[in-house]
Amino acid sequence: MKLLEPGATLDGFVVDACIHSGGMAHIYSVHYAASATSGQRDPGFPMAMKVPRMANGDGAENIVGFEVEQQILRSLKGSHVPRFVAAGDLTRVPYLVMEYVQAKPLQHWLDERRETRQPLDPATIARLGEAVARGVHSLHQQNVVHHDLKPANVLIRDDGSAVLLDFGLSYHGHYPDLLAEELRKAIGSPTWMAPEQVVGVRGDPRSDIFAIGVMLYELATGELPFGDPQTDGGLRQRLWMDPPPPRRYRPDLPPWLQEVILRCLAPAAAARYPSAAHLAAELASPEQIRITERSARTKGTSWRVHFKRWIKALGMSYKPSPLPTTQIDEVPIVMVAVPFKDATDATHFSLRTAAQRSLGSRPGARLACVTVISPSETSGTEAAKSEASVHTRYLEMLRHWAQGIDTEKHQLSLHVLESGDVAEALIDYARGNHVNVIVIGAATHGLALQRIVHTVPMKVAMEAPSTVILVKAELPFSALAELRSA
């Protein structure tokens, strides 16, 4: 379709301006035509119209990606995607109208880095990575895998949250995959494409984690981990090759960041983070990231190791993957609320048992141990009550509580929240961290007072975004002593 001039109308939308001319489509800012018959009112946000570039005579079969995007964007909810407004009939006037999101593409940080020659500080990289991972997880929760994440398709709002664009190569677990064919070919952008995508696997959420890894790598070093391959052989390199460690380009990079980046870029999907929520959780508390040998590497992997993997990779081929939601459900984030006020040993024991049970026997689940303290416990003036020292003390208590939990199988993190409203703090944490199960004590959080006031467990149970397990404490251990003396 030829370029639309400002003022032109299409299906009841008036073009304001062309805001982007890409290789595949033009993007216009639009508003509803004022018409008595259309009955369309202002949606309350600015709108953008995407119109695919098509040569005259192209049929609908040439714009499969556009059709995929129409279907998938329409199905998606939440703040991490532009809101869907309308779609044109593909055989008549193909277009897509969606929310025009005012935010900076991730590319902006890369450009800025190149221009100023100033490396990005690790905290900024972690913040950007966490935002992208949270956005991506919200897609996976809706059974969608993006499959084309790259700095041009990721926007960062002023509040720090991410918005993901361009679902033309995406996969919806509940819809027929219109991009599939019998001879499975690589579908994606070569620079960011995961190894399994190279052999034609579609629908594995961990492919998106690999793409996040490529973006983090570039944010950290200014280099691309696998370059921009132009041939099939070049593309297949990532099936067996580890990229040069980021610290080779940037020796001052903290080990935790290299650890995260290399884990995202592991050739085998199973060696990456099991879900984007896990990746986000790591980036949210870098000081608790479990460091391994790879975090300090500055030399690339030896040719011997690569040669062995290359031989193995020759046999690598397509395998179908289960639904995205099925995969991420197997690696839940369990949050346990650990109280220290008026809590007995028996309470702590029961909570630990319940938390362990919720983690299950399979590896991969993650446990976030959270305690909420009152703002009055810290003080800006007294050294002993400084925020840092109070938090350290509580972290130590949480560490004690968590002893005995299998940290080999399950990643563990500790968090001290400061709030006057315990329930709200717990709910906010659960919501912001994609928590799947909340484990909370019934008695210690005052369930017995339920008839009189809205107690913490009831409020959490009512408003939590996830399943809540209310743990009834065992008999206080002191009762055993009483029995003995009786």
Added chain:
Amino acid sequence: MIVRKPNRFCLVKLALLSDIHSNVQAFDACVDDANARGATQFALLGDFVGYGADPSAIVQRVMAMVEQGAWAIKGNHDDMACHVPAQTTVQSRGEMTAAWTHAQLSASELAFLDALPFTHQDGSLLLVHASADSPERWRYVYDSRGAGASLSAAVTISPDIRYVFGGHVHEQTLYYQGRGQDLLQFMPTPGVPIPVSSHRRWVATIGSVGQPRDGRAEAMYAMFDRDASALTFVRVPYDHSAAAAAIRAAGLPDFFADRLARGE
């Protein structure tokens, strides 16, 4: 064959039910569910009888629905009940119940079944019990190849045909055109409205109301929202133990009763 132009101004929610197999409990549950979902038109894709205990009750219901505008086509078991195969030493399971079914049906019910058409076309939609490739030969659409043959035959009937929906295989499967030549197979999740845009061609086997065979007991049917171009495969729980009890009470082999609970 009856050809009707689609009505562009009326919201069409088409309920598709097939392979009812004399199972009144399952049929009533599906019809109720379809009505609750706002069905405006019913399409009954054959195999009304055979296997189950209530052939007459089902044919009476189908006749009443056709009277009210439902579309109905013939299945192989309907044909077999009208023209009972001569007794041979080796009988298929269907043939075992065909003679019994024949005896249960009145002359008018048999005449109704025998007069049913093999296909029904409504604009871009073609309904057929088995495959549009020689409908009277009851070919199975089990894979992409079978679906491709059915679609090719449908397109020769009319190039306008975009949707070929049938039953016969007792499983819910959608076949669609990917980027390659052949059709691709898709296993639907029950209850999810799947976009089936009208510029592509689709073949669906909508499953069996009265005798599911995918290991689950719930009855199967499908809803096609023509205005939204969305196809939903539906599963409906029903009282399968009552249906099984009726089969035993009728003196039919236990096998036909037992399989209902296991969905096989």
